[in-house]
Amino acid sequence: MAAAPDRLKDTGRATPRRTVFGEAAEAYEDGRPGYAEELVAQVLEYAALGDRTALEVGAGTGKATGLFAARGVPVVCVEPDARMAEVLRRTTDAYPHVQVEVGDFEAWSPSRHRFGLLYAATSWHWVDPARRWDLAHSALGPGGTLALFWNPVAAIDPELFAALRDIDRRHGVEEPPHDALASRYGEEAGTVDGQVGPGWPVDEIRRDGRFTDLRTVRYRRNLRYDTARYLAFLASVSAYRVLPQHDLAQLLVETAELLDSRGGTIDMLGINDLVLARTV
Structure with a gap:
């Protein structure tokens, strides 16, 4: 599938791009799309948590x-x-029942606590691929639920899509969040044009062998951003954060001019792709 914001191929240990979000934390909160209520309901129905606690990895x-x-x-x-x-x-x-702990998941220890649910919202790709399945399994109790989900977006208007891509290319942006047209997204989770994209974890979960009852779901919804919110969205994405400051500023100016010339809004398809599994 096309890359979600900041979703990268697994090429080894996490890249420095995982560290650029803090400097844009407010833009992240203002601009990033959220998640469908239906997704949360599906996760909780599957997990049947009762009074057990959930663990969120990379909560942003x-x-x-x-x-x-x-x-x-x-x-x-x-x-x-x-x-x-x-x-x-x-x-x-x-x-008050939310507890925030600052640190890398790879260095964090659940001590003796085991969780009923571990979930990661557009963050699992940043966890060390050599260790993440061991870490997830050790954090979950017997029958505990693993829920991984991402939220890629796609431009609906082909002309606007092409114009945005021209701006990105001029400034050397790779893997922008609007890197595929909405028409390329079908119904199967984790795919674009019917093909599984890089980083989709289903095969890894199957190979690991410690998780069962694997399920995948795709949720679709229409999103409309005004110019200011879309600029905040782009400013929170690592592919843009790593640009030199002058280049980023110029890219945002050009993007604003483009959107304002087309009514000051952009319509996008918002995707939520979910993977569910439970410990054996």
Whole structure:
């Protein structure tokens, strides 16, 4: 499938791009699309948590956290960036059953606690691929649920899509979040043009052998961003954050001019792709 924002091929240990989000934490909170309520409902129905606690890996500013916490789920959030965690604490301040811990998941220890649910919202690709399945399995109790999900977006208008790609190419952006037309997304989770994209974890989960009852679901919804929110969205994506500051500023100016010339909005297809499995 086309890359979700910041979703990269697994080429070994996480790249430095995982560290650029904190400097854009407010833009991340303002611009990033969230997740469908139906997805959260599906995860919780599958997990049947009862009074067990959930563990969130790479919680960011709480785009998914609040949805689970609002349903009464106790959540321990592990977030590697202190600046993102500061926003996360603010966005979840109304939920005393949310606990925020700052640190890399690879270095974090659940001690003797085992969780009923481990979920990662557009963050699992940043966890060390050599260790992540061991870490997930050790954090979950028997029959515990693993829920991994991403939220790619796709431009609906082919002419606008082409114009955005021209701007990206001029400034050397690779893997922009609008890297595929909406018409290329079918019904099968993890795919574009019917082909499984890089980083989709299903085969890894099957090879691991410690997870069972594997399920995948794709949710689709239409999104409309105004110019300001779309610029905040782009400013929070690592492919843009790694540009030299002058180049990023110029790209955002050109993007704003383009969107404003077309009514000041962009219509996109929002995708939520979900993988569910449980420990053997």
